[in-house]
Amino acid sequence: xxxIPTSLTITRPDDWHLHLRDGAALAAxxxxxxxxxxxxxxxxNLKPPITTAAQALxxxxxxxxxxxxxxxxxxxxxxMTLYLTDSTAPDEVSAARAAGVVALKxxxxxxxxxxxxxxxxxxxxxxxxxxxxxxGLLLLVHGEVTDPEVDLxxxxxxxxxxxxxxxxxxxxxxxxxxxxxxxxxxxxxxSACDAHTAATITAHHLLFxxxxxxxxxxxxxxxxxxxxxxxxxxxxxxxxATSGSARFFLGxxxxxxxxALKEQSxxxxxxxxxxxxxxxxxxxxxxxxALDKLEAFASFNGPDFYSLPRNHGQVRLHREPWTLPETLxxxxxxxxxxxxxxxxxxxxxxx
Ligand code: DOR
Ligand code: ZN
Numbered sequence: 559x560x561x562i563p564t565s566l567t568i569t570r571p572d573d574w575h576l577h578l579r580d581g582a583a584l585a586a587x588x589x590x591x592x593x594x595x596x597x598x599x600x601x602x603n604l605k606p607p608i609t610t611a612a613q614a615l616x617x618x619x620x621x622x623x624x625x626x627x628x629x630x631x632x633x634x635x636x637x638m639t640l641y642l643t644d645s646t647a648p649d650e651v652s653a654a655r656a657a658g659v660v661a662l663k664x665x666x667x668x669x670x671x672x673x674x675x676x677x678x679x680x681x682x683x684x685x686x687x688x689x690x691x692x693x694g695l696l697l698l699v700h701g702e703v704t705d706p707e708v709d710l711x712x713x714x715x716x717x718x719x720x721x722x723x724x725x726x727x728x729x730x731x732x733x734x735x736x737x738x739x740x741x742x743x744x745x746x747x748x749s750a751c752d753a754h755t756a757a758t759i760t761a762h763h764l765l766f767x768x769x770x771x772x773x774x775x776x777x778x779x780x781x782x783x784x785x786x787x788x789x790x791x792x793x794x795x796x797x798x799a800t801s802g803s804a805r806f807f808l809g810x811x812x813x814x815x816x817x818a819l820k821e822q823s824x825x826x827x828x829x830x831x832x833x834x835x836x837x838x839x840x841x842x843x844x845x846x847x848a849l850d851k852l853e854a855f856a857s858f859n860g861p862d863f864y865s866l867p868r869n870h871g872q873v874r875l876h877r878e879p880w881t882l883p884e885t886l887x888x889x890x891x892x893x894x895x896x897x898x899x900x901x902x903x904x905x906x907x908x909x
Contacts, residue, residue: 564877566849566904570869571836571856573598575698575737575758575809577828578621578636580604582889587814588624590832592631594906596869599698599809600636602663603672607641611653614638618658630908637864639663639698643675644682648689660864661696661735662686666721668704670783671813671826676700680721684728691732696864697725698735701744702784711768714784715743722747726755733863738763738811740784742794748805749798756863758809759799761838762829762896765845767792778820779894782813783827799855800848807859810835816891829896834882838897840875840904874907 576591576598578584591598600621602608608617621636640646640654642662654662664683665676677683690697702713703720725734736748736757748757760782768786771777780786798806812835813828820826831838836856843852861868884899885892 562877563849566840566852566875567872568853568875569857570596570871570873571808572596572860572869573810573812573835574735574807574860574864575599575601575760575811576832577601577603577811577813579814580617580620583814584620585624586886586888586893587812587830587832588621588634589626589631591812591835592625592634593908594832594836594873595634596871597635597637597866599661600638602639602641603665603670605672607643607672607675608639609641609643609646609675610650611640611657611659614640614654614659615657637661641665641675642677642683642686642697644678646683646686648685651686651689651693651695655693655695659695660866661698662690663698663700665700666702666704666717669700669702671828673700680725687725687729687732691729694733694865696733696735697729698737700783701736701739710785711787714739714741718743718747726751730754735809735863737809738784739795739798740787741791745794745798745806749801749803751805753805756805756807756859757798758811759795759806760809760811760829761831761835761842762786762811763792763795764799764842765792765838778825779829779896779898781820781825781827782811782829785827796842796846800843800846800851802851802854804854804859804862806855807863808839808856809860814888814893816888817885817894818891820894830893831896833886833895834897834902836873836875836906837902837904841902844904875904876907877903878905879903880905
């Protein structure tokens with residue numbers, strides 16, 4: 559019988575999909591990600607959204623100012639993105655590239671938190687997508703249609719037909735990340751694409767199916783978008799993440815919302831996983847008997863797809879039960895991490 563591993567050392571990972579917010583919320587959540595990851599792709603859905611290179615540079619400065627001056631986390635690198643709108647000018651793409659912005663994010667208008675300024679019809683962005691393809695910027699996609707006629711649980715699958723397939727046909731050289739995939743259809747679609755298409759997968763979509771939203775009552779902290787799906791989809795995501803395919807990689811989609819705003823009659827979408835992001839992935843890979851596949855998923859496949867160097871340095875996870883706090887400070891408010899008060903089996907060793 560194989561012995562149970564008690565520790566796991568991997569190359570320092572990156573988070574290829576992260577919400578850091580701004581102001582006091584940024585100050586509260588940034589240290590968790592900086593302690594775990596070398597870099598993170600920072601989502602631009604602030605209020606107002608980050609739509610210009612100048613705004614991205616200013617936001618980057620605010621993030622860097624929130625890092626410790628020395629020691630663990632001080633070398634964390636935020637990788638900036640712009641929020642694509644119907645009116646993003648092709649010239650903004652060159653300015654973005656010059657400013658070190660690596661990607662633009664497509665939010666279908668109304669699909670999720672702070673997406674009102676998103677794209678109403680992808681054809682309106684075609685000149686900008688052409689510029690991105692030319693300049694080598696990536697397109698990051700929130701892959702859900704917003705058509706109210708389409709059942710909420712089917713919106714990702716329908717997005718593949720209505721948006722991804724035409725997009726891939728019209729911009730074959732554009733690198734596209736299908737973000738936070740949640741379905742068997744998306745996993746199969748990305749697997750069947752060529753090397754210009756990849757996907758991120760969150761820890762919560764690897765760990766939970768939609769039952770988690772309703773165990774013993776309505777559980778707002780498990781509500782995110784795209785929403786958790788049924789078990790067959792979770793299994794397909796685990797299979798994709800642990801398959802060894804280089805086109806699936808870590809994107810936590812940690813999306814902090816104050817506890818008081820989650821626990822009310824209308825609750826915003828987002829799971830706050832940053833305090834235990836890597837540990838939650840380790841739980842999922844361990845449950846699948848695939849801890850040996852975690853390093854490529856967390857530390858190699860992302861930088862390889864983005865054409866960035868892999869990180870130097872390593873992090874070590876220990877098999878050591880610990881309990882996530884019930885709440886954490888969040889500016890003047892508090893926030894509940896996903897799995898608050900629950901025990902995890904893996905713990906990241908402090909650097
Ligand atoms: O659950 C989500 N939360 N999904 C998103 O697409 C946005 C995010 C947020 O910003 O809170
Ligand atoms: Zn997100």
